[in-house]
Amino acid sequence: MAHHPIDDANLVQAYLTHARVEKRLADRSLTLYRAALQRLLELAAAHGVGLRDVGSHVIRQGVAGMHAAGRSPKGIALVLSGWRGFYVWLGREGQVGSNPVSGVRAPKAGRPLPKALDVDDAVALAAYTDADEDPVREARDACIVELLYGCGLRIGELVGLDVAASAAARGWPDLDDGVVHVLGKGGKRRSVPIGAQALAALGTWLQARAAWAGAVPALFINPQGGRLTPQHIRWRLRQRSARSGLATPVHPHMLRHSFASHVLQSSGDLRAVQELLGHASIGTTQVYTRLDYQHLARVYDAAHPRAGRKPDRG
Template sequence: MTVLPLQEAVERFLRYLKVERQLSPLTLLNYGRQLRAVVQLAEEGRLASWAQCDAAAVRGIVVRSRRAGLQASSLALRLSALRSFFDWMVSQGEMKANPAKGVSAPKAPRHLPKNIEVDDVNQLLDIDINDPLAVRDRAMLEVMYGAGLRLSELVNMDCRHLDLATGEVWVMGKGSKERRVPIGRSAVTWLEHWFDLRELFGPEDDAVFLSKQGKRISARNVQKRFSEWGIKQGLSSHVHPHKLRHSFATHMLESSGDLRAVQELLGHANLSTTQIYTHLDFQHLASVYDAAHPRAKRGKKS
């Protein structure tokens, strides 16, 4: 059997993607860019044919890619293209197995939004109420920050989900998981103001927050209104719903130090998600442990 040169095998694969798979020009461009770069790295590693490529050779390509300055997200794309290419080579009988399947890319760092300082939140919420839409927006901001809701949870909230007497709201979170969370006295007060005006919009359903047309407000509309209020209220940073949720979590954690409680309020399935979300690092956890755990001072003399 004739062994295909490295570059020729890649070009045949790209033709297959174009003619048989009919992938978009942009996808083909990305595949081509990544795989041609891999060919160069493979040749630098003195790989004579793809049939000789094993998991160690793939890891070598990953290492050289990182040294060349490739970021984690681009490296994941390169590995994905390489896996697809090797799957095709196996289907063509050119390789016995896919050596890239057991190799994973480094995880991209999670970039969290900066939280809004408490004074800035107070400045944002100090809205001069002069029309029903402003009352609605103030109520949305109060609920968003008061309960740390996701944007989807805010717009999908129905009137029947609220219990203003107890100051609680029932929400459906990710994975269809239900939870009840407190919303705070200020949020309750502004919801009551909003409900006094809500009928002016001719509600078409049970949605708490409505557009001018009386329909359930859209996520895009909420994002737009929050951004506009951030500018009107003179905040230096961009205001969006996720930043308010992040600020809620950060301020709650700073005040209480109770990571489990914040996890429950945010509706996170895993504690590790809350830990990352609130940018709580290990050093802080260690200091809390040293201060609180009865066995933390085991090496010290009493």
């Protein structure tokens, strides 16, 4: 089929009109489609073919080019979506016999590493005390940080804790045995050791808690005696991390990640970390080996005399 550039431009314009009028796409979506189809025009021209003659190999090369240029997998997927819709429409119009975008997928997004504090920042946050805060609230918030970082609890596990064991309790701390019993995902129970600092913080909070205690058995309560919500804990933790001087706003899951990566760095025992976190699969826990590698790489780059050195010339 002969290549007529003006025909291609007209095809693109006709499709955009169809998308605006028939599909009633929003202006933002139309802008994205227009940019994607302009890229397709350039790709086809670079291969010396018209839009009707573009094959899947051309589409794949376009994807490879975007990937090499640093475009995100999500961005590439958006472009492919625009191309796919265009060729579906061309097929309905009888302009092409097959869709060259069918079966072409964007590269998989790399699994993002969990954000974890370094050891010094995590310890600084756990050791921080706010002298200007109400003593009862201060004791509560300090205990929350100690249990999140010291035991690696999920936020849902933390708010579900009661003061003591009961038939209705989802979880509770056992100060005599030095463990906290929690109900994790999938109704799976586990027991996590409580470190000396967290035990001390728990003892201080349990004494202070009497000033607020209402009828609820919840371990962590507000001044009215009600059980704390995850949203309130997230808000208090962001405030506390800012006041302690940390550059990064801290959220509860970041302390869980910090717990996991710091235990792994010290012990190297992936299976133990899996048990402590309550992961059903070791594969979920293995992401922390990547965190550990990043830590080792940073230490190497900072400490080794030949790390990152440019080779001498001459």
